[in-house]
Amino acid sequence: MGVLATTGTSVSALRIAFAGTPDFSVPALKALLGSDHTVVGVLTQPDRPKGRGRQVAASPVKVAALEHGLPVSQPETLKSESGRADLTAWQPDVLVVVAYGLILPTSVLTLPRLGCLNIHASLLPRWRGAAPIQRAILAGDATTGVTIMLMDAGLDTGPMLLKKDVSISRADTGGSLHDRLAAVGASAVLRALEGHAAGTLQPVPQPAEGVTYASKIEKSEALIDWAGDALAIERQVRAFNPWPVAETRLDGEQLRVFEALAAPHRAAHPIASAVSLSGTAPGASVLPSSAGTTPDPGTIVAIDDSSLLVQCGVGRLALRQVQRPGRKPVSAGDFVRGTATELLGKRLG
Numbered sequence: 001m002g003v004l005a006t007t008g009t010s011v012s013a014l015r016i017a018f019a020g021t022p023d024f025s026v027p028a029l030k031a032l033l034g035s036d037h038t039v040v041g042v043l044t045q046p047d048r049p050k051g052r053g054r055q056v057a058a059s060p061v062k063v064a065a066l067e068h069g070l071p072v073s074q075p076e077t078l079k080s081e082s083g084r085a086d087l088t089a090w091q092p093d094v095l096v097v098v099a100y101g102l103i104l105p106t107s108v109l110t111l112p113r114l115g116c117l118n119i120h121a122s123l124l125p126r127w128r129g130a131a132p133i134q135r136a137i138l139a140g141d142a143t144t145g146v147t148i149m150l151m152d153a154g155l156d157t158g159p160m161l162l163k164k165d166v167s168i169s170r171a172d173t174g175g176s177l178h179d180r181l182a183a184v185g186a187s188a189v190l191r192a193l194e195g196h197a198a199g200t201l202q203p204v205p206q207p208a209e210g211v212t213y214a215s216k217i218e219k220s221e222a223l224i225d226w227a228g229d230a231l232a233i234e235r236q237v238r239a240f241n242p243w244p245v246a247e248t249r250l251d252g253e254q255l256r257v258f259e260a261l262a263a264p265h266r267a268a269h270p271i272a273s274a275v276s277l278s279g280t281a282p283g284a285s286v287l288p289s290s291a292g293t294t295p296d297p298g299t300i301v302a303i304d305d306s307s308l309l310v311q312c313g314v315g316r317l318a319l320r321q322v323q324r325p326g327r328k329p330v331s332a333g334d335f336v337r338g339t340a341t342e343l344l345g346k347r348l349g
Contacts, residue, residue, distance in 0.1 A: 011194055011197040011198045013036050013037050013038055014037040014038070014093045014094055014114070014193065014197060015037075015038055015040045015090070015091060015092050015093045015094075016032055016037050016038065016039050016040065016092060016093065016094055016095075016096055016193075017039075017040055017041050017042070017043065017087055017090050017092035017094075017095045017096070017112070018032060018039055018041070018042045018043070018061075018065075018095075018096050018097075018098075019042070019043040019044070019095060019096070019097045019098070019100040019102075019104075020042075020043075020044060020061045020097065020098040020099055020100050021044050021045040021059045021060070021061050021099060021100055021101045022059065022060055022061070022099050023060045023178075023182070024098065024099045024121070024178060024181075024182045024185075025060070025061045025098040025099050025100075025182075026060050026061060026064050026182075027182045027183055027185070027186035028096065028098045028119055028182070028185055028186040028189055029042070029061060029064055029065065029098075030064065030186070031186035031187065031189065031190055032096065032189075032190070033068055035190055037193070039068075039070055040071070040090040040091070040092055041070060041071040041072070041073060041086060041087070041090040041092075042061060042062070042065040042070050042071065042072050042073070043072075043073050043074070043075070043078075043086075043087060043100065043102075044059045044061040044062045044065070044072060044073075044074055044100070045059055045074065045100070045101050045102070046074045046075075046076060047059070047062070047074070062074070071086070071090070073086035073087065075102075077102065078102055078103075078104060078105055078107075078108050079105050079107075084107065084108060084111070087108065087111065088111065092111075092112045093112055093113055093114050093197075094112045094113075094114040094115065094116070094117060094193065094196075094197070095108070095111070095112045095115075095116040095117070096116075096117050096118075096119075096189060096193070097116055097117065097118045097119075097151060098118070098119045098185065098189075099119075104116060104151060106153060109151055109152065109153065114196060114197060115150050115151065116150070116151040117148060117149070117150060117151070117161070117189065117192060117193065117196065118148070118149050118150075118151045118156075118158065119146055119147075119148055119185040119186075119188070119189050120132065120146065120147045120148075120149060120156055121133050121144070121146055121178075121181045121182075121185065122136060122144055122145065122146075122147065122214070123143070123144060123145045123146075123147060123163055123165065124147040124149065124156060124160060124163075124206055125156075125157075125206045125207060125208075125209075125210050125211040125212070126141075126210055126211070126212050127144070127212055127213070127214040128155055128156035128157070128211065128212070128213050128214065129155065129156065129213045129214035129215055129216075130214060130215065130216040130217075131214045131215065131216055131217045132144070132214040133174055133177050133178050133181060133239075134174050134214075134217050134239040134240065135212075135214035135215075135239075136168060136177075136214075137168060137172065137173075137174060137177065137235055137238055137239035138232075138235050138236060138239045139235075140231070140232075140235055141168055142167065142168055143165055143166070143167055143168060144165075144166055144168055144177070144181070145163060145164050145165040145166045145181070145184070146163070146164050146166070146181055146184050146185040146188055147160050147162070147163050148160070148161045148162040148163075148185075148188050148189055148191075148192035149161060149203075149206075150196075150203050157206060158203075158206075159203035159204055159205050159206065160203065160204050160205075160206060161192045161195065161196055161201045161203055161204075162188055162191060162192045162195070162201065164184050164185075164187075164188045166180055166181060166184055170234075170238075170261075172238060173238045173239070173241040173242070174238065174239050174240060174241055174242065174243070175241055175242045217240070217243075217244065219244045221236075221240070221244070222236075222240050222244040222245060222246050222247050223246075223247060223248070224236065224237075224246055224247065224248045224257065224348075224349070225349075226248070226297035226298035226310065226311070226312055226313065226348060226349050227297045227312070227313040228312060228313050228314070229312065229313065229314040229315060230262040230263070230312040230314060230315030230316055230317045231262045231315065233246075233260070233262070233312060233317050234260050234261060234262040234317060237257050237258070237259065237260040241258050241259070245257070245258065245323075246258075246260075248298070248348040248349055249348060249349055250346065250348055251346070253324065253325060254324075254325050255322055255323070255324065255348065256322060256323040256329070257319055257321070257322055258320075258321040258322065258323065258329050259319075259320040259321035260317050260318060260319050260320055261307075261317070261318045261320060262315055262316070262317055262318075263309060263315065263316045263317065263318050285302065285303045285304070285340050285341065285344050286301065286302045286344075287299070287300070287301045287302065287344055287345050294311065295311040296311065296347060297311055297312055297313045297349075298310060298311065298347045298348040298349040299311045299345065299346070299347050299348075300343055300344055300345060300346050300347075300348065301316065301344075301345075302344075303332075303336050303340045303343060303344055304333075305333045306320065306331065306332055306333050307319060307320055307332050307333075308322075308332050308335075308336060308343065310348060318332075319332050320332050322335050
């Protein structure tokens with residue numbers, strides 16, 4: 001799926017106001033700054049406490065805006081006239097919104113003459129809402145993308161100007177897909193602005209079929225249920241890297257899982273040959289089997305120099321990178337060094 005209509009007519013330089021807050025928004029802001037248009041001001045969330053020390057810090061968008069000498073406004077709300085004062089004074093032709101974090105009232109949606117354009121990290125109407133990137137990975141979607149839409153009063157319900165597909169591979173994490181979609185969105189919004197201003201991109205209403213909602217990720221979702229399917233748990237690990245990071249318990253202590261692969265996957269994972277427990281990978285330690293029985297979900301059934309193989313309700317999962325509390329993430333090989341015999345047969349969870 002590509003553009004919803006073609007563009008070829010150049011337009012005069014636009015006065016663009018920008019609204020965004022996290023890292024995902026920064027590539028779009030920089031793309032606009034590198035265009036022939038003028039960014040007249042930036043809206044971003046107020047400075048908030050971050051990190052373990054809970055030190056008050058500026059948003060990534062504010063940092064980027066100040067580096068380029070742009071006016072920055074950080075209202076707590078846009079519902080009041082005072083909250084909109086800076087935006088009104090900037091007199092933008094269009095407002096570009098990327099993961100801003102505040103609901104835009106009708107008074108803002110109708111303020112710019114060309115309306116408000118939003119970059120959304122999915123192929124709408126699939127995955128409207130707060131966490132489209134992680135939800136797409138969790139669901140096992142093979143394809144996602146970005147949609148540039150004209151905003152209305154609904155939650156990601158506005159008519160679409162442009163779509164761009166992005167494939168999802170088994171190597172993708174929430175972090176890697178985030179970065180690719182941010183780059184694609186930055187390029188796409190420039191095309192959408194040109195076409196929208198020239199009248200060569202006509203907004204297309206979203207179809208009523210295929211609507212799904214990407215609810216906000218809760219930290220409680222990071223806990224691995226080993227009774228589940230190994231492929232689903234692999235997707236959980238990938239989706240929640242770098243946050244909130246999938247986790248389990250080992251000897252009553254948290255064990256975070258940054259990388260894992262559902263077995264068998266022989267080309268990428270030697271220990272997968274131990275999946276049936278009828279053979280072993282070179283150098284692997286394998287839990288002795290009992291005829292006709294399957295180890296309980298969460299049991300470490302095999303270990304080699306790169307993986308811990310864990311029994312799941314359906315299939316097995318090879319853990320590749322893990323982290324103990326207070327320590328750095330390490331490869332499974334470093335984690336098990338000298339302790340493979342002790343770990344084999346232990347149950348996670």
